[in-house]
Amino acid sequence: MTTEVSTGIQYRHLFIHFIRNWNLYNDDDELNLSAQLLSTRVFIVTLSLALFMILSFTAAIPQSRAITVDSPSVSDFENITNRYPNAFTCRCSQMSFPYKQFFSFNPQFHQVCSSDLISEEWISSLFNVTTSNYYPLDFRLMASAQFQVLSALCRIVRNIVSDAVNEFSATIFVSPRALSRTIFDTYTDTLVDQFNKTTLENFRTLNGFISSIIDESRFISALRTNFYTRSVPDSGNYTTFSGIYPQKVNLTQSSFMSNKTCRCDQTSNCIYPAGIYNQSKAIIPNEAFSNDASLLFAVPGVQVGCVPQNALLQSTLECFYNQSCLDIVITLTGALRTVSALNIxxxxxxxxxxxxxxxxxxNLMLESWQIFPDFAAYFNICAPAACSYSYIQRFFFIYMITVAASLFGGLSVALHIGCSLLVKFISKISYQQTRTLTADEERESSRSYRDRVWNMVRIAYEKVTTFNLFKTALTDVEQGIYSTRVYILFLMVGVYVLTIYSTKVIGSKQVIVQNPSINQFEELNKMYSSILSCPCSRLSMPRSTFMHYEVQFHPFCTSRFIRDELWLQYWTMEFLNGTIDPTPSFYWADFRKNGLTFLNYIRILCEFSTATVSNVLNAFEAENYFSSQPITKLEFNQLTHNWTDSFIVQVKKGIKDCLTICFSIH
Structure with a gap:
């Protein structure tokens, strides 16, 4: 223990002795030993202070660091976007690709569309050769036709959803830069919601249009449910009568009977609760259908009416969720017995x-769309070759050391020379103060001003010509002097080169303009388009916030020809008050006979066009525009022009597709 303590004391004494006798000027013959030691200490202190100031200054200066990550993975990209959400750039190697490459679709339909209730076996089992003999209020008359319609509805919605998904999947997504997961999720959520809404609105418009066309066409059902004919005795002619349905809500409660009736020549939406009756009866012209026959079973939720599809749409499936109810229907109709009830x-x-x-x-019989965007798939398709990001850092150790090391050489030489000169100057002043004033006056008076100047020049010349920084390194004095001159020459050349370089290098200066106006942005973009960065405070906004369309339709669509009730009453002859035959017999090609139908078709087409344009316009304006940076006015005008062209194409395509479907039905 004593040995360790004595060794420590010995090292401490050696260190103190080294510090006290550390001499960096032992080769300067003009300084005595004490002046050399003083110069060394002054040099060490000033050099330390200078380095401390340099390190403090470089530590306080904010440094913008730019980092580039080559071929980043998904996890690398997400780490970057999470840490530097507003300061990263990742350009996609593939800027455009269809949605189908990173979207998956698995729409789920109502279970009835995959049940036995729409199978050919079930539908065929509900029909037989005597089906048309049933009374219009009997479930068995319309059952087979209604389940055929139900099967057709399932096929229609599957085709519509499939077409919509295919069209959506083929849409090209343009992404010059990789989107962060947050922006990607926001964008795809908005996109999916808009797709769902647009598909439903387009379908409802199409369905309404086709239903209006069918209603206006007044098709006669082969089941005699909306119109039926009777021969005129002794004439060979036939008269068509309209089906008349009583207004009754519930077959099991006679108190719900009403004297009101619903005529199929006025609307095709007349309905009546379906039942299975013990016997059938003949239809009496111009009388409402009655249920005088005994009721065997009232089928819950099922309606009969003018046409199978309208009655079906106003029915429910509640009976077919109940196996007992379904068994009764199967027993009374002789239908397929292997059919199971829906899963309630x-x-x-x-x-x-x-x-x-x-x-x-x-609602397209959809339980759920189940549309899943895949961020990893999107990123792999985007496949950025490199991602760069920047951040501000203080106390950047490498930068501090680099600056200090670059300045250390010149600074140490300058301070080494300056400190010795300072000590010599102070020593000389102290020496001169020890001389008597008289001796100074005698010496100064004996020398003229010119001699004093010449003496100073001579001394300076001798100092310069004999200046030697390598007294200890080189024993030859002449070689030391020449080496010193070469060293100073190279030092001056280096300083000159650095000065010229610093004047030529373009410095990066960050200027922040708070809340710039449009004019300021345009000016800045003209001057600094390649480096200008203006992060948007809102990454997305509906197009309706900066775009608005006004659509002008043909004046006939707003004219009195299809809007004025008094004008339309003329075609039904209701205004004649019986003074003239209210149902005159016109020639089949007479416009007075078909004029109302003609005007109604135009009204339907106008309403359909208005609804189609409105749907496309609403979807267009509600669609979000995503942009992390503002665009110039020229780019904005070009973008909106392209959008307008696309909008017109969508409207024309929507109307054309609907008309094609309608004509195919006819």
Missing amino acids: SNSISRFHPTTTIGDIFD
Whole structure:
């Protein structure tokens, strides 16, 4: 223990002795030993202070660091975007690609569309050669036709959803830069919501248009449910009569009977609760259908009416969720016995058993869209070759050391020379103060001003010509002097080169303009388009915030020809008050006979065009525009022009597709 303490004391004494006798000027013959030691200490102190000031200054200066990551993975990219959400750039190697490459679709339909209730076996089992003999209020008359319609509705919605998904999947997504997961999720959520909404609105418009065309066409059902004919005795002619349905809500409660009736020549939406009756009866012209026959079973939720599809849309499937109810229907109709009831405990269904089929159909019979965007797939397709990001850092150790090391050489030489001169100057002043004033006056008076100047020049010349920084390194004095001159020459050349270089190098200066105006942005973009950065405070906004369309339709669509009730009453002859035959017999080609139908078709087309344009326009204006940086006025005008062209194409395509479907039905 004593040995360790004595060794420590010995090292401390050696260190103190070294510091006290550290001499960096032992080769300067003009300084005595004490002046050399003083110069060394002054040099060490001033050099330390200078380095401390340099390090403090460089530590306080904010440094912008730019980092580039080559071929980043998804995890690398997400780390970058999470840490530097507003200061990263990742250009996609593939800037455009269809949605189908990173979207997956698995739409789920109502379970009835995959049940036995729409199978050919079930539908065929509900029909037989005597089906048309049943009374219009009997479930068995319309059952087969209604389930055929239900099967057709399922096929229609599957085709519509499939076409919409295919069209959406083929849409090209343009992404010059890789989107962060947050922006990607926001964008795709908005995109999916808009797709769902647009698909539903377009479908409802198409469905309404086709329904209006069918209603106006007044098709006669082969089941005699909306119109039926009777021969005129002894004439060979036939008269067509309209079906008349009583207004009754519930077959099991006679108190709900009403004297009101619904005529199929006025509307095709007349309905009546379906039942299975013990016997059939003849239809009496111009009288409402009655249910005088004994009722065997009232089918819950099912309606009969003028036409199978309209009655079906106002029906529910509640009976077919109940196996007991379905068994009774099967027994009384002789239908296929292997059919099972729908699963009422299906937890994924958003439709209640008492929901009308019309409401289910109006929602495309979809339980859920199940559209899944895949960020990893998107990023792999984007495949940025490199991602760069920048951040501000203080106390950047490498920068501090680099600056200090670059200045250390010149600074140490300058201070080494300056400190010795300072000590010599102070020593000389002290020496002169020790001389008497008289001796100074005698010496100064004996020398003229010119001699004193010449003496100073001579001394300076001798100092310069004999200046030697390598007294200890080189024993030859002449070589030391020449080496010193070469060293100073190279030092001056280096300083000159650095000065010229610093004047030529373009410095990067960050200027922040708070809340710039449009004019300021345009000016800055003209001057600094390649380096200008203006992060948007809102990454997305609906197009309706900066775009608005006003659509002008043909004046006939707003004219009195299809809007004025008095004008339309003329074609039904209701204004004649019986003074003239209210149903005159015109020639079949007479415009007075078909004029109302003609005007109604135009009205339907006008309403359809208005609804189609409105749907496309609403979807267009509601669609979000994503941009992390503002664009110039020229780019904005070009972008909106392209959008307008696309909008017009969508409207024309939507109307053309609907008309094609309508004509194919006819």
